[in-house]
Amino acid sequence: MLQRPRQGDPFWIWMLHWWDILSWAVIGLLMLLTALADLPGPVKYGSLALLGLLAFSYAFVRRLPGNPVRGGYVHLIVLLVTLAALSYLRDGYGVLYTLALPQFVIFVENLRAAIVLSGLGATAITLGGTLRQGWGAENLTTNTISSLSVYAVSVLIALLTPRALAARDERAQLRAELDSAQLDLATAHRIQGAAQERERLAREIHDTLAQGFASIIVLAEAARSSLETDPGRSAQQLLSIEQTARENFAEARVLVGAAPQSGLTPGSVAATLRRTLDRFSEDTGLHVISDLAEVECDQPTRIALLRCTQESLANVRKHAAASTVDVVLAQRPYGVELEITDDGQGFAVEDARGFGLGGMRKRLAELGGDLTVTSSVGDGTRILALIPTNDEA
Numbered sequence: 001m002l003q004r005p006r007q008g009d010p011f012w013i014w015m016l017h018w019w020d021i022l023s024w025a026v027i028g029l030l031m032l033l034t035a036l037a038d039l040p041g042p043v044k045y046g047s048l049a050l051l052g053l054l055a056f057s058y059a060f061v062r063r064l065p066g067n068p069v070r071g072g073y074v075h076l077i078v079l080l081v082t083l084a085a086l087s088y089l090r091d092g093y094g095v096l097y098t099l100a101l102p103q104f105v106i107f108v109e110n111l112r113a114a115i116v117l118s119g120l121g122a123t124a125i126t127l128g129g130t131l132r133q134g135w136g137a138e139n140l141t142t143n144t145i146s147s148l149s150v151y152a153v154s155v156l157i158a159l160l161t162p163r164a165l166a167a168r169d170e171r172a173q174l175r176a177e178l179d180s181a182q183l184d185l186a187t188a189h190r191i192q193g194a195a196q197e198r199e200r201l202a203r204e205i206h207d208t209l210a211q212g213f214a215s216i217i218v219l220a221e222a223a224r225s226s227l228e229t230d231p232g233r234s235a236q237q238l239l240s241i242e243q244t245a246r247e248n249f250a251e252a253r254v255l256v257g258a259a260p261q262s263g264l265t266p267g268s269v270a271a272t273l274r275r276t277l278d279r280f281s282e283d284t285g286l287h288v289i290s291d292l293a294e295v296e297c298d299q300p301t302r303i304a305l306l307r308c309t310q311e312s313l314a315n316v317r318k319h320a321a322a323s324t325v326d327v328v329l330a331q332r333p334y335g336v337e338l339e340i341t342d343d344g345q346g347f348a349v350e351d352a353r354g355f356g357l358g359g360m361r362k363r364l365a366e367l368g369g370d371l372t373v374t375s376s377v378g379d380g381t382r383i384l385a386l387i388p389t390n391d392e393a
Helices: 011-036 041-062 069-089 095-099 111-133 137-225 231-255 269-284 299-320 356-366
Strands: 287-292 324-332 335-342 370-375 381-387
Touching: 011 041, 011 095, 041 069, 069 095, 069 111, 095 111, 095 137, 111 137, 137 231, 137 269, 137 299, 137 356, 231 269, 269 287, 269 299, 269 324, 299 324, 299 335, 299 356, 299 381, 356 370, 356 381
Parallel strands: 287 324
Antiparallel strands: 324 335, 335 381, 370 381
8 A cells, every 4th residue: 555655655555646636526526516516315425325335435444544456446445336327327427437547556466456446436437427428339438439549548657656666665675774874874983983092991901000000019019128128219119109109190080080180290391291200200210311402282182291201201210221311302394302211131123012102193193293112132223203283293
């Protein structure tokens, strides 16, 4: 059974829909004219009763839930009987066959049924009109030719409608596939966004909290070992532990959104790095040589420079076994450059594993920068971070 058209359906489906609505408007007008006309009682009331029965049958089937095929065929039988009876009662009622053509498509499930039932409709008005006018060859021929011309239109409708329905179903399938693709894309974006956010948080935790806790562990072990032999040194290390814990607490508040998202205290990036290097030298006893220029950069660049410095110094402390660290911060024509070099034992860069170097690379890449790591076993390590300025980016 043909369902009501939806937005985007082919023109032919909408045409049948409006043809059906127009037909019932005309039938309503015919009922009014019949009621007002000066006709014999049996003709008037018989016509009104038949038209009322047809309207009731149509409305009843339309209100059936789901796809009431059987109810549709019952309605078409009522339609055939009504067409024959009205054609018999009065001249001109054969026009109802033309008005009812969409119903032979609306209430059936296949092409054959539409063609057969509309053919029966043509036969019904032919017989009804011929019986009313008199059973003669001339009347039969005239009514048959008239009915066949309308029947040809009915067959055309029955042939074109399945194609329109196929086009509608194809469009509906394309719309469903498009909706599904958009839903999958939105889901993929959410998953990708969640993965990126997890990666960002992991990098921030590694570069801040994890490094701070590692520093606290090293300082606590050193303080414990020198507690009896060098109390002053132990006291200094305990002070560093307290300060590092406070910094970790501040970083944790930043990560959970309880404080402004800034990993830097007020002041220039050179001053911030200098404080970091002083703390590192004080905690480790390593000799630190620094050449820190006053560079102009935005807050994300300042944070990236600080995190790269902290990660590099943490690697020196844990792995390098170095005695000297050299740090250079410079403003170049192509951007800001940070170079950190140590005289430690070095490593094979291609065999490097872990989160630190990869996290630094991704952090710099987000700003359009790059990280170069140069090292070999026994020759120390050189870390070169480049971040372009806004103009150069």
